[in-house]
Amino acid sequence: MRNIIFFVGTGLLLVAAAFAVDEKPKQPRAAEAKGPNTKSSTTAAPRRKGAANEPAEPDEAAGRQPSIRVDTNLVLINVTVTDPLNRFVTGLEAEHFKLFEEKAEQRIATFASEDAPLSVGLVFDASGSMGAKLQKARLAAAQFFKTANPDDEFFLVQFNDKPELIHPFTTNTEEIQNRLTFTQAKGRTALLDGIYMALHQMKKARNTRKAVLVLSDGGDNSSRYTESEIKNLVREADVQIYAIGIFEPASARSRSAEELAGPGLLNEIAEQTGGRHFPVENLNDLPDVAAKIGIELRNQYVIGYVPNNTTRDGKYRRVQVKINQPRGLPPLRPFWRQGYYAPAQ
Structure with a gap:
């Protein structure tokens, strides 16, 4: 069995080769004498350099897309595994x-x-x-981009009263960071419209793995689209959504009803896609949290299966992932996309 490795915070990046599973599932093997390796240091992944659009009309979103990538009959699901200390767990195999x-x-x-x-x-x-x-939010974006690889691509959507595509897809993260330098805080909060625009822009992505990172300090008070519409769209999109919610400390809750609803909204949207929501009260924590999300995207398992139900009915199907607990390890927790729409044709 390959070594099982934990990552703490912005831990070291591990890459494992893909392999197909045998017809018969493997039997769990006894733990090796060496035991699991634990990484307690933090090492960032290699650093690399790196037109206003209105949201499309609602009927454009009506064309349902599978919420998990489907190639013929193969369904692929990205899974993140963490331990009780919220460290990433890599080195697991299909039998787990x-x-x-x-x-x-x-x-x-x-x-x-x-x-x-x-x-x-x-x-x-x-x-x-x-x-x-704003300044800490810019630093958070910079830390996230440090985890980028040469073949990655990024775009920037900015929102206040309405969303705006500031920069389309690019492999140069410095271009996006330069645009963020000129960002000014003003207006209301069209968070839901911003997410909609990002999902619409993601249709132009060239990579099969897609993710959206939302940096926001509250709920929505200026969007055309409703929570229900965005939640439905998120279920249909093959995109993981991560969110960093920048909130006031609990002792200073002088926020509007929309802002109070912000954490719950971001959490529900993110978890539905297999992503996660990270609430932040201390601005100094922002860069580390952003870097952690970048590393998490580099430490995921991709599990493929051919559904027993081959009916092409276009219905939503709920998916669940469970862990076969490896010997000698603390309880592990998986995060995954919670469902997908079957093909209609």
Whole structure:
């Protein structure tokens, strides 16, 4: 068995080759005498250099897209695994996972743990309430970009009263950081419209792995689209959404109803896609949290299966991932996309 390695905070990047699973599932092997390696130091991944659009009309979103990438009948799911200390766990094998669709267990057909190229959209809050937080938010974006690889591509959507595509897809992260330098905080918060624009822009992505990072300090008070519309769109999109919510400390909750609803909204949207929401109260924590998200995207398993239910009915199917607990390790927790729409044709 390959060594199982933990990553603390912005831990070291590990890349494993993809491999297909045998017809018969492997039996768990006894733990090796060496035991798991634990990485307690933090090492960033290699650093690399790196037109206003209105949101499309609602009927454009009606064309349903699969929420998980489907190649013929193969469904692929990205899975992140963490331990009780929220450290990433790599080095697991296919035998450590069980996968269910609508409560029926599925046979794992392919399994990989690799750092594949990413297409990422940064959705940046430039509303008036972000004034004192802008500099730390820029630093957070810079730390996230440090985890980029040469084949990654990025775009920038900025929002206040309405969303705006500041920079389309580029492999040069410095271009995006330069545009953020001129960001000014003003206006209201069209968070939902910003997410919609990012998902629409993601249709132009050249990489199969896609993610959106939202940096915002509150709820929505200026969007055309409703929570229900965005939640439905998120379920249909093959995009992981990560969110950093920049909130006031609990002792200073003088926020509007929309802002109070912000954490719950970001959490629900993110978890539905297999991403995560990281609430931040201390601005000094922003860069480390952003870097952690970048490293998490580099330490995911990709599990493929051919559904037992081959009916092409276009219906939403719920997916569940469980861990076959390895010997000698603390309880592990998986994060994954919670479902997908079956093909209609």
